[in-house]
Amino acid sequence: MSLRHAVLGLLAEQPGSGYDLLKRFQTVMANVWSATQSQLYGELGKLEKAALIKVTEEGPRGRKEYEITEAGREELRAWLLSPNDPPPPRSESLLRVYFLDSVSPEQARSYVAGMGEIGSRRLAHLERLEESVDWDLASVYDRLALEWGKRFSRMQAEWAEWSVARIAGSTETAGDADAPGDDRG
Amino acid sequence: MSLRHAVLGLLAEQPGSGYDLLKRFQTVMANVWSATQSQLYGELGKLEKAALIKVTEEGPRGRKEYEITEAGREELRAWLLSPNDPPPPRSESLLRVYFLDSVSPEQARSYVAGMGEIGSRRLAHLERLEESVDWDLASVYDRLALEWGKRFSRMQAEWAEWSVARIAGSTETAGDADAPGDDRG
DNA sequence: CCTGACATGTAAAGTGTTACATGATTAT
DNA sequence: ATAATCATGTAACACTTTACATGTCAGG
Known part of the structure; x- marks a missing residue:
């Protein structure tokens, strides 16, 4: 459940709307965690229901500004310190x-x-x-x-x-793909 | 759809049953791609239906030995050479x-x-x-x-x-967590 | 007999992607 | 007007995990 914590982390830095958060996911967070618009709005709904975040004001175009709650901060800290094992690599x-x-x-x-x-x-x-x-x-x-x-x-x-350099079939000196006896480095 | 190609790749090296493949996923492939038993049997069913693999013999305990088909090899080669962009990082x-x-x-x-x-x-x-x-x-x-x-x-x-070394609040010289003026290296 | 390894399959829940759908506000 | 940006939401589909469910065979 990392998306949840990514959102909490961003809101812990500063309040913002779903739209604001989306932009941050697409820029600063892009190298670390990604989220689609769909996912984000869904998660914001769940987080609000769980009282980990709350709406502080409603602006034009239905804009909702979210802020992290104290419960949210605790949840974030707990997650930061929980030493859960890394997920299976998948590349x-x-x-x-x-x-x-x-x-x-x-x-x-x-x-x-x-x-x-x-x-x-x-x-x-x-x-x-x-x-x-x-x-x-x-x-x-x-x-x-x-x-x-x-x-x-x-x-x-x-x-x-x-x-x-280790893949046979040299390109540089065309024609002499030799078979070296020593493959270990 | 990488699981599909991981299975094709393994079967391209040598034929085997779902059980055999599972063990290979848990050992050699563990650092690269992982699959659960559930997923694996499901995928084998789909691959067989798509005629990318086929059952060559049925052994004891319902064991089915799978082998890659020529269509499967083509699919594998096509995937290997398709330069699709890397998925969004998520760490x-x-x-x-x-x-x-x-x-x-x-x-x-x-x-x-x-x-x-x-x-x-x-x-x-x-x-x-x-x-x-x-x-x-x-x-x-x-x-x-x-x-x-x-x-x-x-x-x-x-x-x-x-x-x-860059995180303030030194542990080595207990007590003097100073605030250095230069944070850049 | 009974345990452990072999062997396959299904169901439910969670997470993520793509596409659809709608509408308000600002700047040109 | 009209295009770009702001702004939120839902639906369908795909993938992964966890748990359930079943049964066979070999060795002690």
Whole structure:
């Protein structure tokens, strides 16, 4: 039930409407957790019924401004400190890597290289983001999360480079795809 | 629809029953994709109806041995080469990091350190696994996937170490939780 | 005989995505 | 006027988890 806590966390920082929250999910939270509009309004309804948040004012166009309640803050803290085990990993990209045997080495290399490019682009994007943020105003934790993203992206780019070199059927020196006796690094 | 392709991929390597596949999901695939027994049998039924796999023999206890069909192999190859964009990231761990403001620095540090430990343990586990595998028999791609896991785990451990040092409220020199003027590194 | 591993299946509840549906307000 | 943005909500479908339900076979 993480969506619930993502919403509580955002409202703990500052009150806002569903529409406001949606924008935050699409920007700041995009690298960490995502939610669709559908999901969000549904969850806000449930949270209000559970008295973890409440409507503080109704504006134009039916706008409802939500605020976290004390019960909501407690729920958030409890969740933050509950050491529940990480969910089973599920990476479609890596799943593909596992089965790359079914296509040609050229196609495999191309796929892995694509993963690397995604990583590089993501890294570049985060670096731009990093420069544009005023870190004196942000919380330390925002910075830590950003750093995680940067390291993750860099890791993927480097892994891809390392991997491409290990896939037989060389592209650089066409024709001499040799079979090295030593596969272990 | 990745479960479908995970099953096809496994059956492309070798035929087997639902029970056999389940064990493979719980071991080799555990770091990449997971599936429950329920899901698996349901998917096998759908795949058979779609003629992407077929039953080759029925053994004792109602055992059905499945084999991938040519249509199944084509489906698998098509999926491997389709460059669909990565799904929105969703990390409960990182989500917590984002909201760590709501708890004390000590608790925050402890949480981040816990993430680091998970990474370290995971890395150690994969290194043990790496030694136990006969890489001459495995495909290159198994090796690449393992390497990804190792790099990911290492990254998380290193990130946690870096992060713990950045969270105010030092534990080493008890009592002097000062406010340094420079938060940027 | 009885336990453990083998073996398959269904049902219910929770979570997420896509599409549909509606309407108000602001700026050009 | 009219387009863009603001603003909320529902419905249908897909995927995952947990729990229930059943039965066979091999070994001690």
